[in-house]
Amino acid sequence: MPELPGVFTEETVTPSGGRRMTLNMGPQHPSTHGVLRLLLELDGETVVRAEPDIGYLHTGIEKEFEVKTYQQAVTLTDRIDYLAPLSNNLCYCLAAEKLLGLEIPPMAQWMRVMLTELTRLNSHLVWLGTHAIDIGAMSVFLYCFREREDILRIFEAFSGQRMMTSYFRIGGLALEPPRGWQARVKKFIDAFPANVDEYEDLLTNNRIWMGRTKGVGKISIEDMLDLGVTGPMIRAAGIPWDARKDEPYSSYDQFQFNVPTRLENDVYARYLVRVEEMRESAKIVKQALDGMPSGAWQADAPHVVLPQREKMKTQMEALIYHFKIVTEGFRVPAGEVYQVIESPRGELGYYMVSDGTSKPYRVHVHGPSFGNLQAVPEMVEGRLLADTIASIGSMDFVLGDTDR
Amino acid sequence: MANPIEEVLGTAASIAKGMGVTLREMLSPTVTENYPDEPPKFEERFRGVHVLQRDENGMEKCVACFLCAAACPANCIYIEAAENTELVRISGGERYAKVYNIDYNRCIFCGYCVEACPTDAITHGHGFEVASYNTATLIKRKEDMLAPIPPGAHAPVIVPQQPAGH
Numbered sequence: 001m002p003e004l005p006g007v008f009t010e011e012t013v014t015p016s017g018g019r020r021m022t023l024n025m026g027p028q029h030p031s032t033h034g035v036l037r038l039l040l041e042l043d044g045e046t047v048v049r050a051e052p053d054i055g056y057l058h059t060g061i062e063k064e065f066e067v068k069t070y071q072q073a074v075t076l077t078d079r080i081d082y083l084a085p086l087s088n089n090l091c092y093c094l095a096a097e098k099l100l101g102l103e104i105p106p107m108a109q110w111m112r113v114m115l116t117e118l119t120r121l122n123s124h125l126v127w128l129g130t131h132a133i134d135i136g137a138m139s140v141f142l143y144c145f146r147e148r149e150d151i152l153r154i155f156e157a158f159s160g161q162r163m164m165t166s167y168f169r170i171g172g173l174a175l176e177p178p179r180g181w182q183a184r185v186k187k188f189i190d191a192f193p194a195n196v197d198e199y200e201d202l203l204t205n206n207r208i209w210m211g212r213t214k215g216v217g218k219i220s221i222e223d224m225l226d227l228g229v230t231g232p233m234i235r236a237a238g239i240p241w242d243a244r245k246d247e248p249y250s251s252y253d254q255f256q257f258n259v260p261t262r263l264e265n266d267v268y269a270r271y272l273v274r275v276e277e278m279r280e281s282a283k284i285v286k287q288a289l290d291g292m293p294s295g296a297w298q299a300d301a302p303h304v305v306l307p308q309r310e311k312m313k314t315q316m317e318a319l320i321y322h323f324k325i326v327t328e329g330f331r332v333p334a335g336e337v338y339q340v341i342e343s344p345r346g347e348l349g350y351y352m353v354s355d356g357t358s359k360p361y362r363v364h365v366h367g368p369s370f371g372n373l374q375a376v377p378e379m380v381e382g383r384l385l386a387d388t389i390a391s392i393g394s395m396d397f398v399l400g401d402t403d404r
Numbered sequence: 405m406a407n408p409i410e411e412v413l414g415t416a417a418s419i420a421k422g423m424g425v426t427l428r429e430m431l432s433p434t435v436t437e438n439y440p441d442e443p444p445k446f447e448e449r450f451r452g453v454h455v456l457q458r459d460e461n462g463m464e465k466c467v468a469c470f471l472c473a474a475a476c477p478a479n480c481i482y483i484e485a486a487e488n489t490e491l492v493r494i495s496g497g498e499r500y501a502k503v504y505n506i507d508y509n510r511c512i513f514c515g516y517c518v519e520a521c522p523t524d525a526i527t528h529g530h531g532f533e534v535a536s537y538n539t540a541t542l543i544k545r546k547e548d549m550l551a552p553i554p555p556g557a558h559a560p561v562i563v564p565q566q567p568a569g570h
Contacts (some may be wrong), residue, residue: 072477135569143429160450161514166514
């Protein structure tokens with residue numbers, strides 16, 4: 001008989017003489033951050049067996065890529081990892097641009113770097129706030145969301161939408177950066193390091209925080225690599241793998257920043273790594289702000305990029321291109337490509353196959369959350385139930401990114 | 405941290421530090437927006453409920469070219485085109501949109517229609533309160549989205565046809 005999820009067929013009497021209990025955690029549990037369902041088999045307060053059950057947020061986005069034109073599909077990428085929409089925009093666009101062989105002007109590349117780093121701050125702030133509130137520190141959540149609001153306002157100023165930005169398009173940016181963006185980003189980023197100090201004042205030396213996180217959620221490095229765990233999780237285990245450094249894209253090689261690592265490989269180390277990453281991201285945003293090149297914000301590719309509105313209204317040829325690109329999209333040369341970027345959660349990859357038409361033949365998303373989530377059983381089995389909350393919080397997964 | 409005195413002092417110091425942050429925040433100005441008691445603030449580019457624009461003569465700018473419907477990733481725009489005649493003149497171009505519906509059940513506010521429009525007829529307004537218990541009310545017609553006729557402009561020309569026999 002096949003084993004059903006939720007039905008454990010093993011011996012249910014524990015060595016201690018008691019009976020095991022199956023606890024259904026989620027899919028509506030607030031600390032599973034979305035719709036993750038965890039099946040926990042408990043012996044007293046100890047988790048004997050844990051089984052993550054995913055699929056409650058399956059949206060069929062990967063399939064939907066196949067019926068949208070390349071440019072239309074950018075809007076889908078926002079909705080995969082809704083806490084880091086611009087990272088997904090960027091990875092998708094870079095993959096398509098690789099197939100098209102497009103040269104992106106430096107200003108657009110730097111702007112992409114700046115905005116994806118703000119996305120990283122945004123995502124880490126949500127993570128820190130919710131992780132802290134899971135463990136019982138309420139005020140950190142409020143302060144994190146205050147700063148996140150500033151970032152979302154900047155996104156709104158750039159793209160017109162707080163979360164579903166679709167601001168990066170194949171060939172550059174969707175719109176010219178708004179008036180006065182430098183002052184806004186500068187105001188935010190100058191104040192930000194002091195805010196990170198504030199979070200650290202509340203948490204880093206807090207005894208309750210340390211007691212709940214130190215030595216919790218350990219997993220061997222071999223297991224992590226076998227399961228495909230990436231991002232801050234493996235950097236907290238001492239592996240300095242970061243796609244921004246190791247496979248630079250979008251002119252990240254022109255920025256100076258460190259890849260923070262820790263050796264403890266527990267929940268506390270992951271917290272420290274992410275906080276340090278926020279400081280590094282702030283540095284990158286500052287560098288991008290100071291050295292932003294001037295020039296075009298879209299590639300010089302009339303067959304891909306919509307013509308400027310001035311030209312479209314005054315020149316017949318531009319108007320024809322405008323109609324052609326909007327109605328038919330553009331043809332992408334046949335081939336396949338895999339593009340990796342470092343999303344806030346880890347290694348995000350888009351595998352794209354083109355058959356030479358204006359719609360992708362197949363787009364597969366390698367979401368970092370899926371790999372990170374595989375570590376759940378290894379991490380929580382044999383530990384206390386309360387540590388499960390801290391452990392899964394430290395993974396920073398987004399279920400939209402896991403299920404797609 | 406074997407020394408219990410150090411432990412106690414360290415704990416007290418960290419609590420004092422954290423409480424200091426809380427106290428400082430208590431005295432700093434609030435950042436909360438008092439929606440719905442006060443109107444929310446929007447950025448200039450905010451993509452809200454669409455507005456169909458008119459030109460300076462009060463004519464509709466939409467010429468029913470269907471580009472917005474083609475650009476829409478959510479397939480939420482439905483248009484029926486009709487010809488302007490001498491008696492009924494609605495838009496500045498040859499054709500006008502007799503029916504222009506946007507299904508806000510499906511619209512994702514991505515702005516592709518606004519980008520695609522060659523006559524700047526469809527734009528995003530700042531309206532956002534479209535939530536409803538009845539999805540049928542979420543299909544907005546042209547009349548729901550049209551901008552008001554600018555003051556001093558002539559309304560679209562509709563000459564009433566003379567009944568036969570007069």
